[in-house]
Amino acid sequence: MALDRKKIRALIIGGAAAVSFFMAISAVLLLALHRDLTPALKVLVLALIVIAPFPVVSTVLLFKELLKSTTEAERFATRDPLTNLYNQHTFWDLLQYETQRSKRQEYKFTLLLIDIDNFKVVNDRYGHEVGDQFLKDFSVILRSAVRKGDIPARYAGDDFTAILPVCDEEQAFIVARRIRDSLREHSLVLNDGSEIQQTASIGVAVFPNHAQDAQDLFLIAESMLRQAKTSGKDNAAFPSERDNIERLKNLGDKNIMVLDALRRRNMRIVPYFQPIMNIKDRSVAAYEVLTRIQTPDRVIPAADFIEAAENMGAIGRIDYQLIEQAFAIVRQKNFSGTLFLNLSPKAMVIADFLPTVRSLFRTYGIQPGTMVFEITERDTVKNMSLLEHFVRTLKDEGFRFAIDDFGAGYSSFQYLKTFPVDFLKVDGDFIRTMPGGTVAKEIVTSIASLANRLQIKTIAEFVETEAILGEVESAGIHYAQGYYIQHPSPDLG
Ligand code: C2E
Ligand code: CA
Ligand code: CA
Secondary structure, X not given: OHHHHHHHHHHHHHHHHHHHHHHHHHHHHHHHHOOOOOHHHHXXXXXXXXXXXXXXXXHHHHHHHHHHHHHHHHHHHHEOOOOOOEOHHHHHHHHHXXXXXXXXXXXXXXXXXXXXXXXXXXXXXXXXXHHXXXXXXXXXXXXXXXXOOOEEEEEEOOEXXXXXOOOOHHHHHHHHHHHHHHHHHOXXXXXXXXXXXXXXXXXXXXXXXXXXXXXXXXXXXXXXXXHHHHOXXXXXXXXXXXXXXXXXXXXXXXXXXHHHHHOOOOOEEEEXXXXXXXXXXXXXXXXXXXXXXXXXXXXXXXXXXXHHHHHOOOHHHXXXXXXXXXXXXXXXXXXXXXXXXXXXXXXXXXXXHHHHHHHHHHHOOOXXXXXXXXXXXXXXXXXXXXXXXXXXXXXXXXXXXXXXXXXXXXXXXXXXXXXXOOEXXXXXXXXXXXXXXXXXXXXXXXXXXXXHHOOOXXXXXXXXXXXXXXXXXXXXXXXXXXXXXXXXXXXXX
């Protein structure tokens, strides 16, 4: 590529130089050979001499400009424009490169994932401009806290990373402490005299001690970052000796399966669809999308790996891959009905999850009105107000919401009060035990009438027999889903 550019430049500047040279020589020859030139011709010759250098000068200037703008464009492709640190894309390239280099040259290197604590509060309270200034300040702190040759990057939002080549736990500990200390000592002074001070949490993982490839190393650092956050923030967490053994054991079958599926190594994540039936007229009103891992010889249900995926921080990527594939099928089949999608609250609050999901909707031309997001309280959500913010934002964009497993958790009513939902999916355990179970019947009937009064539609899951369908209908539930109607299958429609 660089050689081509040089060749082109040489050819065009050479051509311009030839034109300049030809103009100058013709003028000189005219002057030398014809001493008795008419005044008009003399003016022409003078003009030729004056403008002769123009072709070559303007071409050189043009090339200088072109070079400047291509270098700038290249810089923007690899750098984050706000902080001028490497961006997420380049970070992954460099991380891959560093794992290869470290394997070849047999040295250790360390990965730091750094997250500014409660950064959202800065943005919310002072606005994005101040938030951006703080991120810029932090990028300067980060640059000066790492050594020459280390690779800091801005991963997304307030998430930063640093690759520290030839660096073991002990040295990483010193670097992590330096980052946290310099940030703690820094304050951003605003026009009104108020000061902003923040702390950071850092997750650390060392290659090859804690992982054998870039993606696993990232996952371990990510789970260490979560540990640093949950143990009170302003903290750095390293895998301990005990942790290591635990983790290696933990990175057992399920985790490895999830990682392999995400990387499409011999298995992949595929969507299955289960119809949701309108009880009144028995028509299919919508489909719920359920994740499966397809291996060469079997299909593994979500129940077997979703929890592991959530614990290892991979649920966002699973949900993303699943949505993408489900949308591809929707397009291919020209399906225009409603889809119910399970969204893990843990995935929803990840900084760039929503923008990426939104872009999927745009890419596949899917209307927000045809989508219902199911939220569960399976994992305790620490930041309810953040989740509420996401739900309300998406709701304003036209998406609809359902509370999944309603009645099974401790906070079902809290969820009902907090989130503006359109559907309640009554937990399968109540539904399945309705025939013969007086209490279950009473509970389902009360949920149905409460939802009715709130103008929320109800769905019964685990409708496994005709008898259950009868019970659900007389309890006043609107929709039914379950093995009696249809098992989840790879076919949509
Ligand atoms: P869920 O959302 O409550 O989904 C219902 C589960 O019950 C599904 O299991 C479904 O296959 C199964 N099921 C359907 N009809 C019947 C029935 O009549 N009887 C019984 N006993 N079971 C029935 P699956 O697919 O293994 O999913 C388990 C859980 O994993 C789901 O519970 C959901 O919470 C989660 N999940 C599934 N797909 C996704 C996903 O794409 N993203 C996220 N974040 N979570 C998912
Ligand atoms: Ca569900
Ligand atoms: Ca459910």
